[in-house]
Amino acid sequence: MPKPKSITVPLSDEAIEDLRIGDAVLISxxxxxxxxxxxxxxxxxxxxxxxxxxxxxxxxIYYAGPAPAKPGHPIGSIGPTTSYRMDPYxxxxxxxxxxxxxxxxxxxxxxxxxxxxxKAVYFGAIGxxxxxxxxxxxxxxxxxxxxxxxxxxxxxEVKDFPAVVVNDCHGGDLYKEGMETYRRD
Amino acid sequence: xxxxxxxxxxxxxxxxxxxxxxDLGDDVIQSLRTWKEKEESPTGREVxxxxxxxxxxxxxxxxxxxxxxxxxxxxxxxGQDVHFTGGDFQEAIHExxxxxxxxxxxxxxxxxxxxxxxxxxxxxxxxxxxxxxxGEKVRVILAPxxxxxxxxxxxxxxxxxAGIEGVKSFVVDRVRRSGANPCPPVIVGxxxxxxxxxxxxxxxxxxxxxxxxxxxxxxxxxxxxxxxxMINRLGIGPQGFGGRCxxxxxxxxVHPCHIASFPVSVNMQCHVSRHREVIL
Ligand code: SF4
Numbered sequence: 001m002p003k004p005k006s007i008t009v010p011l012s013d014e015a016i017e018d019l020r021i022g023d024a025v026l027i028s029x030x031x032x033x034x035x036x037x038x039x040x041x042x043x044x045x046x047x048x049x050x051x052x053x054x055x056x057x058x059x060x061i062y063y064a065g066p067a068p069a070k071p072g073h074p075i076g077s078i079g080p081t082t083s084y085r086m087d088p089y090x091x092x093x094x095x096x097x098x099x100x101x102x103x104x105x106x107x108x109x110x111x112x113x114x115x116x117x118x119k120a121v122y123f124g125a126i127g128x129x130x131x132x133x134x135x136x137x138x139x140x141x142x143x144x145x146x147x148x149x150x151x152x153x154x155x156x157e158v159k160d161f162p163a164v165v166v167n168d169c170h171g172g173d174l175y176k177e178g179m180e181t182y183r184r185d
Numbered sequence: 186x187x188x189x190x191x192x193x194x195x196x197x198x199x200x201x202x203x204x205x206x207x208d209l210g211d212d213v214i215q216s217l218r219t220w221k222e223k224e225e226s227p228t229g230r231e232v233x234x235x236x237x238x239x240x241x242x243x244x245x246x247x248x249x250x251x252x253x254x255x256x257x258x259x260x261x262x263x264g265q266d267v268h269f270t271g272g273d274f275q276e277a278i279h280e281x282x283x284x285x286x287x288x289x290x291x292x293x294x295x296x297x298x299x300x301x302x303x304x305x306x307x308x309x310x311x312x313x314x315x316x317x318x319x320g321e322k323v324r325v326i327l328a329p330x331x332x333x334x335x336x337x338x339x340x341x342x343x344x345x346x347a348g349i350e351g352v353k354s355f356v357v358d359r360v361r362r363s364g365a366n367p368c369p370p371v372i373v374g375x376x377x378x379x380x381x382x383x384x385x386x387x388x389x390x391x392x393x394x395x396x397x398x399x400x401x402x403x404x405x406x407x408x409x410x411x412x413x414x415m416i417n418r419l420g421i422g423p424q425g426f427g428g429r430c431x432x433x434x435x436x437x438x439v440h441p442c443h444i445a446s447f448p449v450s451v452n453m454q455c456h457v458s459r460h461r462e463v464i465l
Contacts, residue, residue: 022228022426067252067292076290077243077252082333082366104333104424105366126232126424127333127368128457129239130252149304150252150292162235164228164426175364178427182226183420 010058011099013119021172026160031060033154039089053144060100065150075140079130080104123163136161187321191277198281201327203289205461206249209240212395220430229428251457254291255329257282257311264320283307328460334367340450359451365425367453374452379440384448387438392454396434409435
């Protein structure tokens with residue numbers, strides 16, 4: 001695999017345009033966690049015309065709910081959850097400036113279109129390699145919806161968090177192309 | 186007759202919850218290592234390497250392999266000459282799960298009502314499958330099951346006329362449609378026969394077999410190998426990024442069925458294949 005690209009959040013349009021499917025990246029900066037319930041609340045807030053509890057402009061949401069942190073660890077094991085459950089919510093957040101999502105599994109055509117229209121990217125993290133990924137998290141704090149427990153929104157400070165570009169802003173889809181490349185009939 | 190205090194059961198379940206979530210089985214590790222050499226995709230090799238590194242970290246630091254520490258599925262084989270004392274048998278198991286998930290820093294992922302969806306806060310209740318067997322021993326198998334792979338599972342009531350070709354296309358198609366969702370490489374548990382619920386249950390039991398083991402009946406052993414080959418031609422690869430290693434193994438369990446029925450089930454299991462057992 002070619003050398004991973006180091007990228008820093010917040011992500012600019014230029015940085016996004018530079019990313020292609022299959023690129024290995026190491027992400028540094030701030031990443032917010034959010035799963036189903038947190039997304040629902042974010043969109044409910046938008047519907048009511050309220051401010052979001054976090055400013056998502058240029059930011060990345062990591063679809064993840066960590067295991068409890070052991071004493072002395074900033075966070076417990078933290079790998080991606082399946083992304084399709086967030087598909088109904090993602091396009092609206094992308095339209096409001098969200099630049100990246102980290103998860104696992106296929107996205108809907110609406111999400112993939114939004115990535116192209118608003119220049120954003122979908123990264124795949126390694127499902128199940130959660131103890132390894134926790135090593136990239138230097139700091140973590142709950143910033144919204146604390147009552148949701150593992151599903152609360154956490155602000156993570158990450159250093160060299162490993163991921164792979166699955167859907168880029170050019171319409172590429174690694175899940176499709178990777179499968180085509182290695183399929184044997 | 187042997188008397189056993191249920192607190193022994195609680196302690197055993199508690200320990201198994203932690204061990205199962207921290208330590209990846211040697212069979213899976215061996216298989217991942219072999220695949221790391223064979224995988225054609227460079228990204229796929231890199232993923233397998235990270236999965237192995239993850240297992241090393243989790244085992245050493247005693248932290249969960251995956252943040253989804255699963256639904257605690259417990260298989261108990263109770264010798265018919267055992268008499269439990271000191272409390273409720275099922276509650277003793279739930280208590281073991283409660284303690285194991287709390288003390289082991291494992292994630293609590295169970296909601297008490299599927300519609301209301303309020304977290305129970307302690308990962309209980311467990312799903313308990315109890316069998317009464319001859320003897321005076323108690324065998325406890327704990328198999329925490331993650332949601333991502335469980336959600337890609339299916340039971341299909343096929344027509345008997347669908348035959349073996351129907352089984353093959355259903356199983357392979359199930360894996361294809363799952364894509365990256367169940368965190369490949371996966372282990373595929375297949376149940377053939379039984380009733381609706383029995384079929385699902387034997388597919389789950391099939392996942393308890395070590396990776397690399399074959400069915401004792403040569404016919405089904407050959408079918409396991411054929412399905413494994415078909416699945417690994419799909420191209421999904423590690424994490425769905427493309428590659429050869431989509432499944433580490435396929436395990437089939439069969440059961441007699443009704444003259445009118447032909448149930449077939451697929452229980453998907455991610456590479457974080459957790460099951461630990463103890464004999465009391
Ligand atoms: S499918 Fe398995 S590896 Fe993937 S997130 Fe769920 S438990 Fe973890």
